[in-house]
Amino acid sequence: MHPSSGPEGPSPVLPELRPPDPDDVYPAASAQDDRDEQLPQKPLPPPHGRLWVQLGLLGLTLATTTFVGGCHYHFFTIDLATAAMEPPPPDFGDVFFYLRGLWYSLTILAILGCHEMGHYVACLRYGVLATRPYFLPAPIFLTGTLGAFIRIKSRIPNNTALFDIGIAGPIAGFVVALPALFLGLMLSRVDRLPAESSGLIELGEPLLFRFAAWIIWGDVADGYSINMHPMAFAAWFGLLATALNLFPIAQLDGGHISYAVLGARSTIVTLVMVGVAILLATVSSSWIAWTILLLVMIVTLGPKHPPTLDDDDPIDRPRLILAAVAMVILVLCFTPAPIGEFIAPGP
Numbered sequence: 001m002h003p004s005s006g007p008e009g010p011s012p013v014l015p016e017l018r019p020p021d022p023d024d025v026y027p028a029a030s031a032q033d034d035r036d037e038q039l040p041q042k043p044l045p046p047p048h049g050r051l052w053v054q055l056g057l058l059g060l061t062l063a064t065t066t067f068v069g070g071c072h073y074h075f076f077t078i079d080l081a082t083a084a085m086e087p088p089p090p091d092f093g094d095v096f097f098y099l100r101g102l103w104y105s106l107t108i109l110a111i112l113g114c115h116e117m118g119h120y121v122a123c124l125r126y127g128v129l130a131t132r133p134y135f136l137p138a139p140i141f142l143t144g145t146l147g148a149f150i151r152i153k154s155r156i157p158n159n160t161a162l163f164d165i166g167i168a169g170p171i172a173g174f175v176v177a178l179p180a181l182f183l184g185l186m187l188s189r190v191d192r193l194p195a196e197s198s199g200l201i202e203l204g205e206p207l208l209f210r211f212a213a214w215i216i217w218g219d220v221a222d223g224y225s226i227n228m229h230p231m232a233f234a235a236w237f238g239l240l241a242t243a244l245n246l247f248p249i250a251q252l253d254g255g256h257i258s259y260a261v262l263g264a265r266s267t268i269v270t271l272v273m274v275g276v277a278i279l280l281a282t283v284s285s286s287w288i289a290w291t292i293l294l295l296v297m298i299v300t301l302g303p304k305h306p307p308t309l310d311d312d313d314p315i316d317r318p319r320l321i322l323a324a325v326a327m328v329i330l331v332l333c334f335t336p337a338p339i340g341e342f343i344a345p346g347p
Contacts, residue, residue: 049131061135061145062105068144069104070097072230080191080227104230111176111238112148118172119150119165126161129154143237158313159260166256167326170242174329177238184232185216191227204335206239243333244290246326249273250303259305260315261323270303284337
C-alpha cells in the first residue's frame with residue numbers, strides 16, 4: 001500500500017490512478033461469462049432414477065407376469081392325471097384369464113418389490129444415494145420376469161451400512177414369500193400323477209418348501225403329487241431368487257454380507273462359490289444361464305468387493321448372528337436342480 005500524495009504533492013514515482021470502471025475491466029472475461037450463461041445447461045439425472053421409467057417397467061412387468069400367471073392358473077385347473085394329453089388352450093380373450101393371472105403376478109411382484117425396497121430403504125437410512133427399483137419384464141413363459149434391481153450411486157460409508165443394505169433385501173423378500181408359500185400351498189391340491197410324462201416339468205423342492213408342504217398336506221402317497229396353485233409357484237420362485245441373491249459372491253447380496261463380515265478374505269469365498277456355481281451347471285441345465293451371467297459379472301467387475309469408506313469399522317455381534325441366519329435362509333431356499341424333466345412313476 002502506498003500514499004497517492006505527500007506533503008509536497010503527488011508522488012513522482014507512482015502517478016495518481018483513476019478509480020476502476022466496472023464497464024471496462026476484463027472485457028474478454030465478461031463476454032465469455034455472457035456466452036456461458038447463454039449456453040443451455042444439461043439437467044442432471046434425478047438422484048433416485050427417472051420415475052416414469054421405473055413405473056413403465058413396473059407396468060410392463062405386471063403385464064408379462066399377469067399373462068404368465070393366467071397360463072399357470074389355466075393349467076392348474078387341469079388334473080395332473082390328464083395333463084399329458086392334449087389340454088384345451090387358454091382363452092386369451094376372456095377377462096377372467098387375466099384376473100386369475102393376478103394370483104401369480106401380484107405375489108411375485110410383492111416379493112421382488114419388497115426385496116428391492118429393503119435395499120432402498122436401508123440406503124436412505126445411511127445416506128447412500130440409490131435409485132428406486134427397476135423391474136425387468138421378460139417374455140419367459142415360466143416366470144414372466146427376470147427380477148428387479150436398484151442401482152447404488154455412491155460409496156457405502158462403513159461395514160455396518162454395507163451389511164444392513166445387503167441383508168435388508170433378502171430378509172424383506174423372505175418375510176413376504178413365507179406366508180405366500182403357506183397360503184399358496186393351502187390353495188393347491190393333490191392330483192394323481194400321469195403314466196405318460198411327455199411335456200411335463202418337475203420343480204426342485206427347497207427344504208422350506210418340503211417342510212411347508214408336509215405341514216399342510218402331510219405325506220403325499222406314491223403316485224400322487226401337489227398340483228401347485230399360481231401363488232405357491234410365485235412363492236417357490238421367490239425362494240429361489242432369495243437363495244440366488246444370498247450366494248456369497250462378489251457384489252450379490254450375499255457378497256455384501258460376506259465382505260462386511262470377512263473383509264478382503266471374502267474374495268476367497270467368492271472364488272470358491274464361483275466354482276460351486278460351475279459345478280451346479282453340470283448337475284442341472286437350469287443353472288447354466290445364471291452361471292454364465294455370474295461369470296460375466298466376475299470378468300467385468302472382478303472378484304474383489306469394492307471397499308467401503310471405512311473398512312476398519314467392524315460389525316457387532318447381533319449382526320454376526322444375523323449373518324448366520326442369512327446363511328440358514330440360503331440353505332432352506334436352495335435346491336440343486338430347480339427345473340428338471342418330469343419322470344413318471346413306475347407301475
